Every structure is written in C-alpha cells, then in structure tokens.
Amino acid sequence: MSGIPAGNGAGTRRRGRPPRTESADTRDRILVAAREEFSEHGYEKTSVRGIAKAAGVDSALVHHYFGTKEQIFEAAIAVAFAPALNAPAAVADGPLDGVGERLTRFIFGIWENPTTRTPLLAIVRSAVNNETAAAVFRRLVAAQLLRRLAEQLGHPDGELRAELAAAQLVGCAMLRYVIKLEPLASADLEQIVARIAPVVQGHLTGP
Numbered sequence: 001m002s003g004i005p006a007g008n009g010a011g012t013r014r015r016g017r018p019p020r021t022e023s024a025d026t027r028d029r030i031l032v033a034a035r036e037e038f039s040e041h042g043y044e045k046t047s048v049r050g051i052a053k054a055a056g057v058d059s060a061l062v063h064h065y066f067g068t069k070e071q072i073f074e075a076a077i078a079v080a081f082a083p084a085l086n087a088p089a090a091v092a093d094g095p096l097d098g099v100g101e102r103l104t105r106f107i108f109g110i111w112e113n114p115t116t117r118t119p120l121l122a123i124v125r126s127a128v129n130n131e132t133a134a135a136v137f138r139r140l141v142a143a144q145l146l147r148r149l150a151e152q153l154g155h156p157d158g159e160l161r162a163e164l165a166a167a168q169l170v171g172c173a174m175l176r177y178v179i180k181l182e183p184l185a186s187a188d189l190e191q192i193v194a195r196i197a198p199v200v201q202g203h204l205t206g207p
Contacts, residue, residue, distance in 0.1 A: 027065045030055045034066075034076040039122035043073060043133035073126070074136045080119030081140060083110050088148040091204075100165075100201025104193050107169045111177055112189060124170075124178060141166070153204060164203040172196055 033055035037046045048069055052059040066072040087106055091099050110116045126133040146166060150158035172192070175181045184192070 026055075026057060026061065030057060030062055030065055030072075031076060031079065034072050035080060035119055035122075038073060038076055038126060039119055042122065043126035043130040046073075048072065070132055070136060073133060074140065077119070077123045077136065078140060080116075080123060083116050084120075085145055085148075087145060088152050091149060091152045096205055097201075099204055100199070101193065101197040103165065103204070104169065104197040104200050107173070108189060108193065111173050117177060121178060124174065161204050165200045168196065168200055168203060 030051065034046075034051045037051050037054055041050070046069070048062050049059050051072065052062045055062070062072065066075055084107065087103060091103055094102055111120065123137060127137040128134070146159060146162045149162040149165075152158075153161060155161055172184070176184050176187075176192075
C-alpha cells in the first residue's frame with residue numbers, strides 16, 4: 001500500500017523564513033505597537049516585552065526585526081517625526097526673506113494637528129527624561145533635519161543658525177503644548193506666528 005510521505009501534504013506549511021508579505025506585516029505591527037507604548041509610557045517605562053505583548057508576538061521577534069530597545073525607539077520616532085523632516089522643503093519653497101514665517105507655520109502646523117502632535121509629545125517627553133532617548137532624538141534631528149536646513153541657507157554658520165531657529169520653535173512648542181503655560185497655551189496661533197516668525201527669520205538670515 002503506497003501512501004503520501006508524512007509532512008508532504010499539500011496543506012503542510014514549509015519551514016523556514018516567513019513569506020515577505022508576512023514579515024512586512026509583522027514588522028509594521030511591532031512598529032505601531034512600539035509607537036503606542038512609547039507614547040503612553042515614555043522611554044523609561046517601555047519594555048521590549050511590553051511592545052511584544054502589544055503586538056501579539058514573541059519578544060525574540062521584536063529583537064529580530066529591530067535589535068535593542070534603543071533601536072526600536074529610533075525606528076518608532078523616525079516614522080512619527082517624518083512630517084517635520086519636510087521642513088527643509090518648506091524653507092526652499094519661496095523667497096529667502098519669508099523663510100522665517102514659512103518654517104514657523106510649518107512646524108506649528110504639525111503641533112496643532114492632534115494626529116501628529118501625540119507622537120511628538122511622546123518623543124519630547126522621552127528625550128527630556130532619558131539620556132538614551134535624548135541621544136537618539138539628537139541624532140535624528142541633527143542628521144535629517146538641521147543639517148539639511150542649514151544647507152538651504154548657504155551661510156558658513158548655517159548649522160548654528162538652524163539650531164537657534166529650532167531652539168526658538170521647540171522652546172515655544174514645549175511651553176504651549178507640553179507645559180501648557182498660559183496665556184501662551186491658549187493664544188491664537190496667528191498671534192504666535194506674528195511674534196515668533198521674525199525672530200526665526202533673524203536667526204536664519206540675519207547678520
């Protein structure tokens with residue numbers, strides 16, 4: 001009597017690496033879970049095990065796709081920070097004498113949108129409270145945002161100018177959206193732009 005060898009049935013799943021689409025779905029699910037965990041708990045209180053549980057996978061799989069907790073955090077915030085990375089394009093889109101207002105409107109537009117504000121709040125809180133998270137944030141901001149912004153200015157001290165402008169905008173955003181200092185927290189956005197934009201302009205193009 002001849003039969004089909006065990007394990008060779010049509011419905012038997014082959015061992016080895018999961019299909020590419022399955023791998024991509026798993027990776028995306030882990031990344032979404034990581035962003036939510038970091039947003040809710042911050043860097044200090046988020047664990048690889050917690051991310052794995054939220055994603056419905058084993059902790060080893062989180063390490064397989066992303067490596068260490070620091071690398072997971074960097075991957076998570078890179079996605080959340082992506083809208084801000086378009087700032088250099090906003091700077092280039094128009095005359096240089098209007099760059100301060102364009103950049104100010106662009107950055108505050110991101111903070112005003114609840115969808116993009118929530119992950120940004122998590123990033124800032126984590127960076128303020130943990131040096132590892134702060135180092136990741138600095139690396140991302142310096143390499144992907146400020147350096148590109150500095151190149152648009154064409155000044156020998158362009159990087160310092162970009163950092164001073166960023167400090168002005170981030171400081172104001174911290175007081176308005178994180179600390180919620182009044183009357184800044186409830187001030188009209190147009191009033192804020194009118195006061196901040198000339199200062200940002202001075203940092204970027206002034207003497």
